[in-house]
Amino acid sequence: MTEQLETLRRRARPDDLESLRRLDRALQRSGWRVAEKTPREWISEFSRCPLDRHLSIPAEAETLSTAGLAAVPPLVETLRTKELSPKHELDVRIRAHCVSTLMLIQPPPTCAIPALLETLRTRSTRLRRMTLWVLTRKLIPQPTSLATRELIACLESKHEPEVRAEAARALYTLKGPLPPEVRRAALGRLTDVDKRVRRGALRILARLPAPDPEVRTTVEEQAILDDANRLEAASTLLHFDEPRAFEFLQEEVLCAESPQATHALLLRSFLALQLIERLGARAESTLPALRRVSFHPRLEPVLQAAASSIARGRLAARMPAPSPDQLRDERAVRLLAPPPAATPDLPPDKALTHWAAGFLPYGRELCARIALAAARHVAVLWENESPLNGTPREALDVLEEWLCDPHDTMGRRVVQEGNVTPSQLCAPSAFSASWSTTFATLCVPTDEQRSEWAPYAQPLGSAEGGFLGSAVLSACRALGSRSVITWALGSSAEPSLLSEQEAAEEVRKAIVAEVLPWVCGTWDPVVDIIRLRRELLERPPASVNTGRYPP
Incomplete structure (x- = not known):
């Protein structure tokens, strides 16, 4: 038996x-x-x-x-x-x-x-x-006839807006091409009284492989009429490669143009800037709008991140790839070498910390760059949890300034800015993202300076490589929502955004993309981006009116 x-x-x-x-x-x-x-x-x-x-x-x-x-x-x-x-x-x-x-x-x-x-x-x-x-x-189901029938029935449920909103989310996360009846159901929900349902319907339409003129026109009308979901409608139009999407995107950014802008308007501008950051160089046409809101202190970190993303895309496109000789640099070889294979005793995130720990002998600057890349890749997870209430990017921006001009005064400021303890009521992903930033800033001081500036700071006991390994491990946990001690709605057992293997691979990919050009000497993804970002955000000189022609 x-x-x-x-x-x-x-x-x-x-x-x-x-x-x-x-x-x-x-x-x-x-x-x-x-x-x-x-x-x-x-x-x-x-x-x-x-x-x-x-x-x-x-x-x-x-x-x-x-x-x-x-x-x-x-x-x-x-x-x-x-x-x-x-x-x-x-x-x-x-x-x-x-x-x-x-x-x-x-x-x-x-x-x-x-x-x-x-x-x-x-x-x-x-x-x-x-x-x-x-x-x-x-x-997550496949778009079978049973799945689409039952989910559409929930999407059309009366007097249950929460059910309709979750059904819309389930439909746009289906694995595989969506059948025609889903398109019809989504178009019908664009007039729903609940803004969450309308948002879900727009995301369903964004999944369509080749939208017809009716869908394009309807989504454009939604961007004009639906103030609560204008950004989502613009995002859907971006999936359709509609140039007008950037007009709507700039309108959302300019919600914060007035110094007396309300919290709701600031939030709309904040979310639009996050979308621009994801688009990178593709959103270069929005730079005039970015310049017009660059004065607002509550938007400064995410605005700089958006401008940096545009600068990064522009530089990456025109800078040369590393030559074979440059890739023979010992540090480049280590960067491109895969981490140890995962085992039951060595999960993928721990294997990545072992890989990161191998860079400790190469000095503080390289370690700080690796930690910065890992922490910056997940900083948005904290912003999603608590927009406009401070962000880890503020500490990461100071860390970038230290890399441009490494001196003790700036190093102390980096540690002070990163000294943030997240609430245990926040989501596990935001909790880990915040700690990733804190550990990244603690890679800057020497052991003697750390004992003076942050005497009680301790790395994660489960991470190899001290504060560098702790920053990398926390970033992996943030992407995978790996269980940590929080009390987000009574539980920290959120399902993973990514598997542990996928999270570790994504963090490593971000590190290599950020550090390899600097190691090889082709360009500096920190210093060069800051320089170009300042140029992009600088207002052009005002035109001189000679009195003969309109300015």
Whole structure:
């Protein structure tokens, strides 16, 4: 029996429900238990677990999830049972805890997606929102007829704006080309009373491979009429390569042109600047608008980041690539060498800290540049959490100034600006992004200076390479939302934005792109960008009116 079980375990696949059912039947015959109870006995306990407004995961669900794929068949069976209890409240409670358990199981059981889609028919706003949340972030379906039918039904749900908003998000995150009926449903939701639903509809339209004139015209009208979603409409037009998108984008930036601009107008300008930063050199036509709001102190960090992104794109396009001789530099060879292979004892983020620790013998400047690249890549995650309330970029801007002119006074200021402790109520990604900046600034001082300027600072005990490794590890955690000690809505178990491997690869890619040109001597992605950014933001001289012709 043991050999048969092992064979069935090896053949069990997260996308094949029948293979899991065969394993389940064999485990039932063997009397297998999870913490002294069978999976079905654990499911029977769900009726006693309250379903609070934060949808917290009970201990029973966490225990059952440790069974892995073996728990999937009874969970799917429970979800597909027509009536679990005569009392509607208990029925919803059991189904909700089944959904949360499926979310926790690794590897993600994609074979349970049809059962989750069928759960959307249940008459419970809370359960439907929870199921849509899982389908959006953890178990993302393909655009099958079942998926589109059930999600569109939720998108058109009356009197449930939260359900409609989550359904729109689920539709624009579907894997694969969207069918025509999704286009029709999205166009119909552009007049929804809830701005979140309208925003989701615009993001669905942005997924269309070749939008027709009707969609283009409708989105342009939305940009004119929908003040709350003008930036989203402009972003959708950018996906269509519409030149007019930059006009709308500049209008959003100029919301903060008045010195008496309200917080709401500043926020609109802030978000537009973030979009310009993502566009890079493509948004060069927005520079006149950037110059007109450059006076505002609350926008300065993100405005400089947007201008730096434009400058970076322009410089990267015209600067020469490193020559083979330049790539033979010992530091360049180390940069291009892959980190150690991940193992069960050495996850990808820890492997990247081992790779980063190898640069410690090359001096503070190289280490500071590596840490700066990692921290800057995730700084936006803190800004998304707390826009207009300070940003790690302020410390990173001072760190860049130190790299331009490294002296002790500036070094002390770098450490002071980076001395920020994020709230444990913020999201895990923002928490880790903030700490990545703090650790990056602590790469600047020598050991003696650090003992004077930041006597209580300590690197992460789990990171190799001191403060450099801590900055890199925190950046990886921020991108992957790896669990840290926070209390964001009662839980830090947010599903990963990226897998641990993907997060580590993205951080390393950002480091190499930022540091390799400087190591090879082709150009300096810190000093050269700052110089060009200042030129780009400098106002052109006013034209002289001679009286003969209009100025």
